[in-house]
Amino acid sequence: MTDLKELKRPGGELASRPLHFIWMVDCSGSMLDDKIGTVNYAIQATIPEMLDAATNNPFAKLLVRTLSFSSGAQWVTPAPVSIEDFVWSDLSADGVTDMGHALKLLRAALDIPPMSDRALPPVIVLLSDGRPTDDYKPELEKLLAMPWGKKAVRIAIAIGQDADLNVLEEFTGKSELVLEAMNRDALVKMIKWASTAASMVSAPAVAGSDSPVTTLDMEAVKNLSAARSIGSTSTADVW
Amino acid sequence: MSLLEDGVFLCGVSGKRYEVMKKLGAGGQGEVYEIECDGHSYALKWYFPKFSTDKQEALIENLVRRGSPDSAFLWPEDMVYSDTESFGYVMALRPKHYKSISDLMRRRAEPTFAVLTKAAYNLVAGYEKLHAMGFAYGDISFGNLFFDPDTGEVLICDNDNVCAPNAANPMSVFGTPRFMAPEIVVGKATPSRNTDLYSLAILLFNMLLLHHPLEGKRESDTECMDVHAMYKLYGSEAVFIFDPDSEVNRPVAGVHDNALIYWRLYPEYVRELFTKSFTTGLREPARRITETQWKAALARLAEGITRCSCGAEILQKSEPCWSCHEQLTVDNVQLTVVAHPDNLEMLGLRNDSSQTWTYIRADGTQIPVPPGKTAAIAVGARIEFANTGGIQT
Numbered sequence: 260m261t262d263l264k265e266l267k268r269p270g271g272e273l274a275s276r277p278l279h280f281i282w283m284v285d286c287s288g289s290m291l292d293d294k295i296g297t298v299n300y301a302i303q304a305t306i307p308e309m310l311d312a313a314t315n316n317p318f319a320k321l322l323v324r325t326l327s328f329s330s331g332a333q334w335v336t337p338a339p340v341s342i343e344d345f346v347w348s349d350l351s352a353d354g355v356t357d358m359g360h361a362l363k364l365l366r367a368a369l370d371i372p373p374m375s376d377r378a379l380p381p382v383i384v385l386l387s388d389g390r391p392t393d394d395y396k397p398e399l400e401k402l403l404a405m406p407w408g409k410k411a412v413r414i415a416i417a418i419g420q421d422a423d424l425n426v427l428e429e430f431t432g433k434s435e436l437v438l439e440a441m442n443r444d445a446l447v448k449m450i451k452w453a454s455t456a457a458s459m460v461s462a463p464a465v466a467g468s469d470s471p472v473t474t475l476d477m478e479a480v481k482n483l484s485a486a487r488s489i490g491s492t493s494t495a496d497v498w
Numbered sequence: 499m500s501l502l503e504d505g506v507f508l509c510g511v512s513g514k515r516y517e518v519m520k521k522l523g524a525g526g527q528g529e530v531y532e533i534e535c536d537g538h539s540y541a542l543k544w545y546f547p548k549f550s551t552d553k554q555e556a557l558i559e560n561l562v563r564r565g566s567p568d569s570a571f572l573w574p575e576d577m578v579y580s581d582t583e584s585f586g587y588v589m590a591l592r593p594k595h596y597k598s599i600s601d602l603m604r605r606r607a608e609p610t611f612a613v614l615t616k617a618a619y620n621l622v623a624g625y626e627k628l629h630a631m632g633f634a635y636g637d638i639s640f641g642n643l644f645f646d647p648d649t650g651e652v653l654i655c656d657n658d659n660v661c662a663p664n665a666a667n668p669m670s671v672f673g674t675p676r677f678m679a680p681e682i683v684v685g686k687a688t689p690s691r692n693t694d695l696y697s698l699a700i701l702l703f704n705m706l707l708l709h710h711p712l713e714g715k716r717e718s719d720t721e722c723m724d725v726h727a728m729y730k731l732y733g734s735e736a737v738f739i740f741d742p743d744s745e746v747n748r749p750v751a752g753v754h755d756n757a758l759i760y761w762r763l764y765p766e767y768v769r770e771l772f773t774k775s776f777t778t779g780l781r782e783p784a785r786r787i788t789e790t791q792w793k794a795a796l797a798r799l800a801e802g803i804t805r806c807s808c809g810a811e812i813l814q815k816s817e818p819c820w821s822c823h824e825q826l827t828v829d830n831v832q833l834t835v836v837a838h839p840d841n842l843e844m845l846g847l848r849n850d851s852s853q854t855w856t857y858i859r860a861d862g863t864q865i866p867v868p869p870g871k872t873a874a875i876a877v878g879a880r881i882e883f884a885n886t887g888g889i890q891t
Binding site for chain 1: 523524598600603604605608610611614640641674675676704708709710713718720721722723724725728753754755756759760763805808809810811820821
């Protein structure tokens with residue numbers, strides 16, 4: 260046979276499931292200056308590492324977006340963006356803490372549709388330095404009653420000593436998943452750790468024979484206590 | 499923030515002096531740098547302090563001493579220390595044109611079936627040599643394997659956990675979810691040569707079929723793929739999607755299309771090895787398919803690949819082409835595509851065989867085509883070759 264054209268192998272890509280990752284950031288006036296600046300820096304810095312991890316796991320399709328709240332709430336990225344195309348838009352701080360409004364937007368996004376009924380558990384990382392100024396409770400209850408709200412891996416980062424830990428624990432459902440960042444270094448570390456939740460969800464660590472399978476790598480969470488102690492002992496820059 | 503600064507010099511145990519050129523990346527255990535010595539470039543993996551353990555150091559010393567199983571490995575060649583407690587090891591740099599298996603799965607690398615089969619063969623051959631040295635790899639998966647999409651040459655990376663595990667000294671890694679043997683998923687075993695053989699079968703199935711062998715109806719019926727669901731799917735309740743004795747986990751059209759497209763393309767002897775891997779091999783670690791069996795099957799597969807006139811590679815000559823659906827037994831048909839002497843745009847097929855063909859026009863009229871004569875390629879016409887199915891012209 261002479262000079263035949265070459266036809267590609269048939270079929271499509273490996274079948275994958277979407278993994279929705281949502282940064283939910285408190286942009287109230289108290290986040291002004293260094294807090295919001297550190298958040299902007301730290302989240303942007305996680306992008307290459309999240310991309311690397313996602314590239315190595317074609318079984319998951321990592322989709323990221325950002326929800327900000329202050330006086331009102333809004334999606335910074337209205338539609339989920341593939342991690343390959345995700346660009347961090349710097350947030351600025353001003354206004355009050357309308358967490359309830361943000362939870363309402365989050366609920367709409369976790370409904371089926373727009374969510375598919377088959378997916379990996381979504382990851383929601385809530386960062387806040389204060390307490391909600393609106394009536395967040397009914398919204399949170401409704402969120403936790405939804406199929407994807409219930410199944411989501413919910414992590415909270417409490418920034419500084421004014422953050423309302425009780426509210427954040429209501430959100431995460433587990434006190435271990437409320438991380439307290441008392442200074443800049445701790446905040447950067449915790450944001451970095453939270454970003455790895457995406458790969459822990461898409462490729463969870465092995466379960467031991469008698470240990471109950473956990474949703475997240477709790478060992479890593481415990482390791483963060485080191486970061487917490489840095490926050491409490493450091494003399495400079497304690498929030 | 500980097501552990502090492504560009505321009506720093508480090509001494510190797512071999513006596514070589516390396517200059518740090520630039521950071522290439524970071525992983526869970528440390529960072530990777532490009533380094534130079536005497537005009538040659540190498541890669542350096544440098545551990546985070548937390549992972550600079552005595553155990554890790556002893557492991558790598560042993561790997562350097564034993565030497566690489568095969569050129570397919572980016573093997574530790576030299577140990578490097580700094581003034582601090584930290585250390586690292588030197589290995590060859592991965593050439594840029596190599597693609598990851600993840601690229602293959604995402605269709606960002608498009609090798610032919612022939613190259614893909616060769617890459618699969620080379621990986622099996624590499625692991626065979628590693629196992630022959632008494633070692634286990636522990637984490638066969640997409641992330642640490644690379645291949646040349648034009649030649650099928652392979653590179654096996656991340657060899658720093660390679661060891662000879664036993665009950666007293668189990669491996670410190672468990673492997674990668676979806677690749678781990680079921681007995682590891684359920685916590686009854688740690689990585690070994692036999693769990694490597696399971697992960698290897700998972701890898702080969704994924705490479706050849708672009709699908710996971712345990713993801714069928716059970717997967718599509720699972721809405722939330724959380725750790726509990728994965729424990730069952732890949733561990734306690736794993737069922738092969740083409741298990742001849744159980745139809746409960748068949749691929750679902752529209753969800754698992756690659757499995758449905760590719761499975762029938764491969765010859766029976768390949769499907770049989772996969773079937774054994776994910777039926778008896780799921781439950782009986784000592785009865786998994788060995789490298790020798792895979793090598794024989796993959797070599798036979800590579801040898802049998804032919805190309806249909808439509809351009810598609812055919813993996814089984816006895817089956818119709820998967821693309822144009824024509825039966826073409828290339829080996830038995832000797833022909834040449836020729837242009838009409840008076841009209842170069844009109845093409846025909848010249849019978850170069852020793853037997854007479856039968857040309858069947860669209861209206862059904864049959865005309866014999868003796869050896870040396872040419873039949874025009876025309877709409878609706880067919881040629882019956884002697885003793886074969888024939889092709890549509």
